[in-house]
Amino acid sequence: MLFGSTGAGKSTLLHLLAGAKFSRETVEVGRDDDEFGPYMDQQLVTEMRISGCEIGHSRSSATRLLSCYCDDTTKLTYVDTPGFNNVGDGDDDDTTIDAANSAAIMRTIRSCGTLRIVFLISVQDQLNNKRGGQIKKLFEVMDKFIKDASHHLPSVLMLFTHCDGYPSAKQGEEQNCHVSASLVQSSSVWRILM
Amino acid sequence: MLPDKLVPFLKHAIKLLEEHGDDLLVRPDEDDAQQHMDAVRGLLRNITPMADTAAVLQCPLSDEVQMSLALACAKERDHIVEGLSCNRVLTDARPHLEHLALLQDALRLPDLVEMYFDAMKKIRGQAEQRRTMALEALEAHLFPQVCKPLNRAFSDCPKRICTLLVQRVSPETGSELPVDLPMQLDIH
Numbered sequence: 001m002l003f004g005s006t007g008a009g010k011s012t013l014l015h016l017l018a019g020a021k022f023s024r025e026t027v028e029v030g031r032d033d034d035e036f037g038p039y040m041d042q043q044l045v046t047e048m049r050i051s052g053c054e055i056g057h058s059r060s061s062a063t064r065l066l067s068c069y070c071d072d073t074t075k076l077t078y079v080d081t082p083g084f085n086n087v088g089d090g091d092d093d094d095t096t097i098d099a100a101n102s103a104a105i106m107r108t109i110r111s112c113g114t115l116r117i118v119f120l121i122s123v124q125d126q127l128n129n130k131r132g133g134q135i136k137k138l139f140e141v142m143d144k145f146i147k148d149a150s151h152h153l154p155s156v157l158m159l160f161t162h163c164d165g166y167p168s169a170k171q172g173e174e175q176n177c178h179v180s181a182s183l184v185q186s187s188s189v190w191r192i193l194m
Numbered sequence: 195m196l197p198d199k200l201v202p203f204l205k206h207a208i209k210l211l212e213e214h215g216d217d218l219l220v221r222p223d224e225d226d227a228q229q230h231m232d233a234v235r236g237l238l239r240n241i242t243p244m245a246d247t248a249a250v251l252q253c254p255l256s257d258e259v260q261m262s263l264a265l266a267c268a269k270e271r272d273h274i275v276e277g278l279s280c281n282r283v284l285t286d287a288r289p290h291l292e293h294l295a296l297l298q299d300a301l302r303l304p305d306l307v308e309m310y311f312d313a314m315k316k317i318r319g320q321a322e323q324r325r326t327m328a329l330e331a332l333e334a335h336l337f338p339q340v341c342k343p344l345n346r347a348f349s350d351c352p353k354r355i356c357t358l359l360v361q362r363v364s365p366e367t368g369s370e371l372p373v374d375l376p377m378q379l380d381i382h
Binding site: 009012013015016017019021022023024071073074076098099102105106109110112113114115116117118120123135136139141142143144145146147148149150152153154155156157158159160161163 | 197199200202203204206207210218219220221222223227228231234235237238239241242243244245247248249250251252253254255259
């Protein structure tokens, strides 16, 4: 089951696992009410469409429902989950959506024979986010769903996305500088300890 | 201050990065992205899965949200019980009763009123039976089974009525459609 904040790349990963090929194209992203408004940006695009699993290019989640892809090679079923915002917090629309998503995720987990969790962590967001709040939030989500979450860490794989350099292309910078795993480790993971 | 609970999680992240390095970095637009995915698939295959998923699972919603959802469910349940306990359940039968009246109009049957009430009696019998089933399912918290008997009670109504009418139809004789046919049934 894939978990990650909105825009971390869960749907993209699901497409990749399904064999999709991606390229970069200039598309309009963002909305009028976004901080920077709509703007043209280089985004990942693919021809492949997995039903119910849209790849979003804005800050709001494009995934509304759980979507699955069964991999015949690995005999694994990958489940894409909607991005969580406010699980258990507040009483607004987000809470209602999170409640519905929680019920769907619990139902899916119950029906699984075994469960592996994949956390997707956006390096770009992690660097932007003070005190590495993204990793903390992901663990909180796991802690809410899974009893004694820390005892089940061997079932958790973490993948890092949006690691194509920093600052972002939105600010007109070239994205040639790939972040390596060692840099992720030093800057992204340890940042939370600062 | 770093929460204690988070420490093992971070240690796990670091351990994964040390063991698997760049295999953990997803770059979808690279030429060898699919080769890289093979490595990711391998990692996924090799991690130890949680076996007893039902046992490890807990509701992620806060007590406050769970309480408000429970209240909303209780309110909804009360509405259903109220609807099942009064004649409102039979408003669903109205289109079928209208259908029956149209059929009667088209066929001009001789013993129309008698047949109409006969059909209504059958509908009422069905509705009472189904309502009982629905209430029993509701009491037993078998929620997905609540709607089933109610839907069945009326979905095949026109078919049953048509069969009834076809069995009785006598094309040679005709009669006028009586006015003021009752469209409501009383179940108490």
